[in-house]
Amino acid sequence: MGVATGQVTGPVPATRWRTRDIVVTAIIGVAFGVVFWAWGLAWSGLDPLFSLAPWAKDLLYAVWLVPAVLAPLIVRKPGAAVFAEMVAAGVSTLIGSVWGPDTLLSGFVQGAAAELVFAFTLYRNWSFPILAAAAVASAAGAWIHDWAIYYTGVSLEVQLLRGLAMAISAVVITAGGSVLIVRALREAGVLEGFPAGR
Amino acid sequence: MIALVELADRQLSSPLGRASPLLKLGIALGWLLGLALTTDPVPPAFVTAVTLASGLVLGRIPAARLAAGLAPLWAAALGIGLFNALFSAANTDPSLAVVAQAGPFRLTEPAVVAGVGLAVRVIAIASVGVVFGLTTDSTRLVDSLVQQGHLPxxxxxxxxxxxxxxxxxxxxxxxxxxxxxxxxxxxxxxxxxxxxxxxxxxxxxxxxxxxxxxRAFGSGPRSRFRTVRWSWWDLVLAVGAALVLGVALSLG
Structure with missing residues (x-):
């Protein structure tokens, strides 16, 4: 896979958030909050299917992480990963997620981990390797969070298998998926006026 | 299909509905982190009982509505519980009592206890989320986050x-x-x-x-139509919530 958007190192980005950046980031979060809500129900329903190799289910884990990469890739502002994930988490809490307030905690961890990677490039590098690194960082945050909250008793081997499955999932679904979605959105013409639209 | 949760005035004017949404969020996260300290099933079971009782009494949530909100959580709790029991590190320890065995697979007693504990933890977290969602209006939540939590x-x-x-x-x-x-x-x-x-x-x-x-959104200082203020009831609720967590953890 090539570079997501042409330039590897862009110009010094404008860091002030316009109203449009705020609302579009938030609405991406909201759209994914709705997706999360449906995905959360499907996720628990998938359990019987994966009862023999439950860690294989974590190959689908990265659906939860998409806003943490997609929203920053579109608006390219500091804080976009955390803001989009928190809005998505807040929506799925308010409309009644299975995971309740923990959605907010995991949303924060997932967003903040991706944010660190983008901050490290000073929000100037949006190439595929950086997106993949942010996605894997986000998955790592989620992995540690889940270990502490939901899988305390599980043996180390299974934890490592889960981590591996989540990392693969993050690169393919979160980073790859975000690039494909941005391409489709750009072709539809809705990204005009955003850095990702050029 | 998905819709915004329409909350009845009865829930919004209830003691839980009038409490600061920011405080309720803080309590929810505090309980969550507190429960993460133990895998014993008793503390989360106690928190679940307190949460559901306060949802019914302090939140005036109709029992049927509460049950409907809780319906999807059973599959999740079962999934997490089974995963923890089946893949527990304890299962490979030969000195522990075996509950069930199938070929090379062993299920030990501590593994089952931990599985049950984590399943109940999921139920506790989900109950808190449902009661929060059914007593909190989204506009008031944001008012509270901005005015009390200083969110930009x-x-x-x-x-x-x-x-x-x-x-x-x-x-x-x-x-x-x-x-x-x-x-x-x-x-x-x-x-x-x-x-x-x-x-x-x-x-x-x-x-x-x-x-x-x-409409010049965000271009200057704002005046406020709705104000959210701290009240004595918030303090009572905060102290009560801390006591509940303390009692829950001392039971484990």
Whole structure:
């Protein structure tokens, strides 16, 4: 896979958030909050299917992480990963997620981990390797969070298998998926006026 | 289909409905982190009981509504519990009592206890979430986050404006699915639907942002129509919540 958007190192980005950046980031979060809500129900329903190799289910884990990469890739502002994930988490809490307030905690961890990677490039590098690194960082945050909250008793081997499955999932679904979605959105013409639209 | 939760005045004017949403959020997260300290099933069971009782009494949530909100959690709790029991590190320890054995697979007693503990933890977390959702109005939540939690108001109210687009997004999704069927494509769910949904969502976000800018949103200091203030009841609730967590952990 090539570079997501042409330039590897862009110009010094404008860091002030316009109203449009705020609302579009938030609405991406909201759209994914709705997706999360449906995905959360499907996720628990998938359990019987994966009862023999439950860690294989974590190959689908990265659906939860998409806003943490997609929203920053579109608006390219500091804080976009955390803001989009928190809005998505807040929506799925308010409309009644299975995971309740923990959605907010995991949303924060997932967003903040991706944010660190983008901050490290000073929000100037949006190439595929950086997106993949942010996605894997986000998955790592989620992995540690889940270990502490939901899988305390599980043996180390299974934890490592889960981590591996989540990392693969993050690169393919979160980073790859975000690039494909941005391409489709750009072709539809809705990204005009955003850095990702050029 | 997905819709914004319509809350009745009865719940919003209840003691839990009048409490500061920021405080309720703090309690929910505090309990969650507190429960993460133990895998014993008793503390989360106690927290669940207190939560459901206060939802019914302090939140005046109708029992049927509460039960409906809790319905999806059983599968999740079962899944997490089984995963922890079956793949517990304790299962490989030969000195522990075996509950069940099938070929090379052993299920030991501590593994079962931990599995049950984590399943109950999921139930506790979900109950807190359901009671929070059924007693908290989204506008008041954002008012509280901005006024009491000092969240920057452009982000708080920007997010609220986007949140209120949910019924619209649900309609858009229904239209997109019908459009696929009219074109002779199979119904059901397809990843292309997500792209269509995002296109419509971003367009709506653009119009919303334009309308907000036209009304000088975020360009200067704001006056407030609705104010959220700390009250004595918030203090009582905070102390009560801390006591509940303390008692729960001392039971474990």
């Amino acid at each position: 108001e452009r982000f708080g109210y920007g997010a609220l404006a986007a949140y209120q687009a949910i019924p619209r997004l649900a309609d858009d999704l229904a239209t997109l699915r019908q459009a696929r069927r009219i074109r002779g494509l199979r119904g059901g769910w397809h990843p292309r639907l997500l792209v269509g949904l995002l296109i419509l969502a971003i367009r709506h976000g653009d119009r919303l942002a334009l309308a907000m800018d036209a």
